[in-house]
């Protein structure tokens with residue numbers, strides 16, 4: 001049964017020119033050194049409390065592989081003990097009990113399995129999966145954190161999104177680091193195609 005309180009968020013950080021990663025996997029560009037005096041501070045205690053409000057994560061296999069490589073380099077696992085659903089048609093290593101693999105149509109996964117069980121469902125990339133989620137009309141909101149840098153080429157936030165998706169700008173926050181977070185609400189109805197405008 002659908003949970004009226006459930007909420008699907010897509011969140012990633014991107015360069016100003018809309019790339020979430022370099023094609024060669026380079027991530028050093030994400031460490032920016034800008035300062036915006038009038039911006040808010042990202043208080044670690046606030047971040048920790050906020051992360052606790054997320055009930056589960058969904059990600060594509062390439063994002064999962066990136067997360068595993070970060071972990072192997074000693075940066076830890078960013079998704080704590082939260083259930084993490086990894087989309088893949090391949091046989092990937094399952095490194096913890098919280099990880100579950102899924103292959104196939106995203107709509108039944110989200111509407112029949114995740115929404116009844118979880119309130120705050122976060123899609124954390126990459127570009128292929130975020131486009132798939134929006135194309136199917138499954139997202140309630142998009143959180144787009146723009147980093148103060150241009151990188152010229154890379155993997156797009158929304159890979160091959162083949163139609164217009166109307167959004168409502170709900171919140172804008174600027175941080176001392178020069179990062180700007182945009183929060184948009186997606187229009188339309190869950191599980192149905194949203195009308196292009």
Ligand SMILES: NC(=O)c1ccc[n+]([C@@H]2O[C@H](COP(=O)([O-])OP(=O)(O)OC[C@H]3O[C@@H](n4cnc5c(N)ncnc54)[C@H](OP(=O)(O)O)[C@@H]3O)[C@@H](O)[C@H]2O)c1
Nearest residue numbers: 012013021060061062063087088089104125126127128129
């Ligand atoms: N800047 C950020 O905030 C951020 C966040 C996340 C990721 N990233 C970066 O983005 C890159 C990865 O993004 P990406 O767009 O290349 O890939 P992705 O979205 O992470 O993964 C795409 C892959 O997931 C699998 N998949 C997707 N939908 C599926 C479905 N319905 N059923 C079964 N499998 C499905 C497919 O691979 P297989 O079936 O072949 O496994 C597909 O090729 C990495 O470089 C990562 O570092 C950046």
